[in-house]
Structure formats: C-alpha cells, structure tokens
Amino acid sequence: MIPELLVYLLKVNGALLLFVAVYYTLLRQLTFHTLNRWYLVGAILFSALYPLVDIEELWMQPAVFDNELLVWRSSWTTTQAANSPTVDYASWLLALYWVGVALASGRLLLQGISLYRLHHVSHPDTSGLAFRHVPRAVTPFSFWQNIYVNPEQHSATELQAILLHEQVHVRQWHTLDVLLGQVQRVFCWFNPAAWLLQRAMQENLEFIADRAVLQTGHLDSRAYQYSLVRLSTLAQGPALVTPFTFHPLKSRIKMMNSQKTPLLQVARYFLAAPLAAALLLGSCTQAEKELAVQPSTTAAQHTLDNALYFVDGVQSTKEAVEQLTQDPNAVATMNVLKGEQATSQFGKAAAAGVIVITTKANENSAAVVAFNKQFSPTMNTADALILIDGKEANEATLKQLPASSIKEMKVLRGAAAEQQYGARARNGVILVTTGAAGLGKLNQLYDHNGVIGITNKKC
Structure with missing residues (x-):
C-alpha cells in the first residue's frame, strides 16, 4: 500500500506542475503583474491544501442505517515465505525525500545566517534616508522592512532609483512571497516546477517594483534601465532577499518597454478555476466515497x-x-x-x-x-x-x-x-x-x- 504522505506529495507536485505550465504558457507575458502575484501565491497555497479537503462533505450526508448491518473485520493476516523478501520501495522513496528536505533546509538556513551577518555589520544611515548602510560592495536589496545599500557605490540619481525600487518591495511586503517560494521549494525540491515557480515569483515582484518606479515619473526610463545594467555586475546578496537587480535583466527591460495588456485578457485567469475544480474532484477517491x-x-x-x-x-x-x-x-x-x-x-x-x-x-x-x-x-x-x-x-x-x-x-x-x-x-x-x-x-x-x-x- 502506498503511504499517505507519498500520495499527498504526488498530488501537491502534480498540481504545481499544472499551475506553472498555465503561468508560463498564458500569463507570464501579461502586464497584470499584481494579478500574477496572487496567482502564484494562490498556486502554492492551493497545491498544499487541496489534497486535505474532501469537498463531498459540503453536500453529502452520511446515510443512517438500521441495526441490520453487521461488520466483521478479519484479523487474519497472510504470511510470506522467508526466502522471498520484498523491498519496501515506498519507504526508500520517503527516506530519500526527507534527505533532500534536510539538505534544502540546511541550504536555506545558511542563507539566513548570511543575511543575519550582513545585517549585523550594517547600520542605519545617518543622512536621514530610510536604509541600512552596508560597508562593502553589494547589490542593493531589501528584506522585510529594511533596505540594504552601500551609498558610496552610487551617484545621487542612482541612489534615488534604488530607494524608490526597494521601497515598493517594503511597502507591499514582497519578502513574504519570497519566503513562501523558498519554503515550497524546500519541501518540493525534486520538482522542477517548484524551482520555476519560485523564480517566477521573484521575477514578477521585480516587474511590480519596476512599474511602480516608472509610474512615479521621477526617473527617466532609459536612465533607470541603464542603472539596472550597471548594477548587475555587483556581488549578489543573500537568496532570501529582493535585490535591485535580478537576472535575467533582459526580461525586465522587455517588460518595461512592452505595451499594456488589454483588459479583455483578464479572462485568461479564469482558466485556473476549472483546473482547481478538476484537482479537487480528482482528490476524492473511491474509498473516500464509500x-x-x-x-x-x-x-x-x-x-x-x-x-x-x-x-x-x-x-x-x-x-x-x-x-x-x-x-x-x-x-x-x-x-x-x-x-x-x-x-x-x-x-x-x-x-x-x-x-x-x-x-x-x-x-x-x-x-x-x-x-x-x-x-x-x-x-x-x-x-x-x-x-x-x-x-x-x-x-x-x-x-x-x-x-x-x-x-x-x-x-x-x-x-x-x-x-x-x-x-x-x-x-x-x-x-x-x-x-x-x-x-x-x-x-x-x-x-x-x-x-x-x-x-x-x-x-
């Protein structure tokens, strides 16, 4: 018999594959970045929770039987010959899975330690601007409600662009999205969709921040894009953050120069509804129905x-x-x-x-x-x-x-x-x-x- 955990993991990762396929096929090229943000977050949460939901309970009431029903469960068990041992492949797969989770968790912990050390050596800026001064060369980034930057690396115009960009990440709590993507990648480390989904989330957050910066009108589009190219050569910050430059820059610059998607294209998002319904119905096994x-x-x-x-x-x-x-x-x-x-x-x-x-x-x-x-x-x-x-x-x-x-x-x-x-x-x-x-x-x-x-x- 297949362990319940293995069945759960198959359902979760199968759903992730479907949602990621829909995103990269139909939604990624749209300029509805906020809708894409909620689609990606919803894909992770739905995939993790839907196997635990029995939708039949919403409309089916258990039948009440009279006392003419008697159940007899056998306590007899079959025995196997000693010379024909069986290999418990399911247990081996689960053991391998937990080894992968442990390694991915260790990697995430090291990234957290790296961020803590960087925070420890930084200090609040004394010029009155809302950021923490990092005393070494690093790509500007934000984490939680803090912006980390070395102002000595940048001109006044470039520093303004950086702060405008990172303030969007801080105001909209983009760190929560990044952490959610990192956690789902830890537990679905073997699934390429988990890695693609986490990358798509970070890319889309940059789309949101870039659009917000350009909509302020304080910066010229070409100058802003040039700053992205120049700063991309700096050392990257910890993986848990939202950096000012996120590779590949080509997709960000292309998105900034693209035409606004017609409102009619919002209809594409409704395709996720039948997909979610199909997954919910598919999770109701015959055993559960009985x-x-x-x-x-x-x-x-x-x-x-x-x-x-x-x-x-x-x-x-x-x-x-x-x-x-x-x-x-x-x-x-x-x-x-x-x-x-x-x-x-x-x-x-x-x-x-x-x-x-x-x-x-x-x-x-x-x-x-x-x-x-x-x-x-x-x-x-x-x-x-x-x-x-x-x-x-x-x-x-x-x-x-x-x-x-x-x-x-x-x-x-x-x-x-x-x-x-x-x-x-x-x-x-x-x-x-x-x-x-x-x-x-x-x-x-x-x-x-x-x-x-x-x-x-x-x-």
Whole structure:
C-alpha cells in the first residue's frame, strides 16, 4: 500500500506542475503583474491544501442505517515465505525525500545566517534616508522592512532609483512571497516546477517594483534601465532577499518597454478555476466515497465487542475467538446472526448479534452438527445483490475469490438496503472489500434475515 504522505506529495507536485505550465504558457507575458502575484501565491497555497479537503462533505450526508448491518473485520493476516523478501520501495522513496528536505533546509538556513551577518555589520544611515548602510560592495536589496545599500557605490540619481525600487518591495511586503517560494521549494525540491515557480515569483515582484518606479515619473526610463545594467555586475546578496537587480535583466527591460495588456485578457485567469475544480474532484477517491455511506468503525467495533460468541456449540469470548482465528486453517465455518434471527434463538443477550464458529477438529461431532443445524441455518443468496469493491458480481465470482484477497464483508438487509441501493437490493446486499488480509478461501456465503455464513475449506 502506498503511504499517505507519498500520495499527498504526488498530488501537491502534480498540481504545481499544472499551475506553472498555465503561468508560463498564458500569463507570464501579461502586464497584470499584481494579478500574477496572487496567482502564484494562490498556486502554492492551493497545491498544499487541496489534497486535505474532501469537498463531498459540503453536500453529502452520511446515510443512517438500521441495526441490520453487521461488520466483521478479519484479523487474519497472510504470511510470506522467508526466502522471498520484498523491498519496501515506498519507504526508500520517503527516506530519500526527507534527505533532500534536510539538505534544502540546511541550504536555506545558511542563507539566513548570511543575511543575519550582513545585517549585523550594517547600520542605519545617518543622512536621514530610510536604509541600512552596508560597508562593502553589494547589490542593493531589501528584506522585510529594511533596505540594504552601500551609498558610496552610487551617484545621487542612482541612489534615488534604488530607494524608490526597494521601497515598493517594503511597502507591499514582497519578502513574504519570497519566503513562501523558498519554503515550497524546500519541501518540493525534486520538482522542477517548484524551482520555476519560485523564480517566477521573484521575477514578477521585480516587474511590480519596476512599474511602480516608472509610474512615479521621477526617473527617466532609459536612465533607470541603464542603472539596472550597471548594477548587475555587483556581488549578489543573500537568496532570501529582493535585490535591485535580478537576472535575467533582459526580461525586465522587455517588460518595461512592452505595451499594456488589454483588459479583455483578464479572462485568461479564469482558466485556473476549472483546473482547481478538476484537482479537487480528482482528490476524492473511491474509498473516500464509500466511507461517506458506511457506518463508523467505532459503531461496528462496539457491535462486535457486545456480540455473543460460540465455538463448537460452547459459548466463548471475543478474545478466544480472535486467538483461534490467528490460524485460518483451524476454522471450518463461521456464521453471523443479526437482528431478529439472533434474538429469537438466543434471547435479548444476542441483541448485538451472534457469531458461531466451527473448528475443523470438531466439525463432524454429533453435538456440533446438531447445534449448527439448530442455530446456524444457511440459505441460498443467489438473489442477493453482491458488490465486490463497489462493482456488482454474482455468487460464483464471490466463491472464487482468492484466500488472501478478502479484507472485509458487510451484510445489509431491509429498508436500509433498498434505500441505499434501490429495488435490486430487496433480497439483501453483500458488500465485499478486498485487501491484504483475508478470511481464508471463501467457498460459501449465506444471507437470510440477517444471517451470513462463511465456509472455509482447504482446496
């Protein structure tokens, strides 16, 4: 079985791939930079959260069944030969994943330390301008609410352009976007889409700042672009920041000189809605759908805990039965009586049901045969509705199921059966779930007024 974490990671990274493909194909060339910012942030948050949401809960209410439903979960497990070990590839993949997360986290931590050291050697500017003075050559950048620059490297006009640009990053809290992109890259380090998305976020933030600077009218467009080219040769700051120059400059200069996108092109963003809807619907598995109409495991367990148990005609306990069923070859037949069928023969003490087990060692005993004939009637279920893993099947198919395939069986009769499955279920419903654990070779299954019989014969 695939671990839940691995399934979650596949869903998250698959969504990231789709959102990044939409961005680079349809949205990146648009001048709606603020919309692009929220699209990219939303893509990360949606991808991380949608696998955790079950949208069926918004409109589906669990069906309420009457007391004619009894659940029996097998505690028998199959064993593998010692000379045929299996490799747990899923565990190895998860181990490799966490190694990658650790390395990416270490890289991010080193970048944070580098930024802290740079902050420690800088000091607030004494000329009255809102920035921190860095005493060494570095590309101007901002982080959180601070701007870092060495004013001795720049002319007055160039310093004005730098401060105008970085103040946009500070006012609009662009550091939050950068940190979000860095974190998603740590946990999705193996996905190229995570790296492309983080780069797209930083590039788009520069588009926003460049446009805001030019809209002030304080700087000439050509002079501003020339400053970008000249400062691109300086040493880069830490990766956690929003630098004044971000490579490649070609895309920034091209965007500054491009025509404003017509408002009609906003319609492209609506393509993300059906993509998000498809991902949400795709995350609803068949197993989750079945859980919406089945009684809780707690209720089923309560029923089994309070049932009466008989082994070879002698009343026993649930613990003794569980110990006995550890060896599936020891059991010949198992019958479960529920509802009126149970109380009419065993009294009020059988209100939670009766489980009758016959061992192979005593199946031919006269006393056991007499007991089973009286209290464990078996009836033909050819007319019952049989569902195996949600698909309709016939009695012959049910009898041919392999020994290791049956994990769980449920019997539903009466009004509850017809309410859930229609007129086809008037003779009862037998629900079978296959899995790694089994009840042994299933040769016969009987159901009549709440009776289910299981015969386990060695083939």
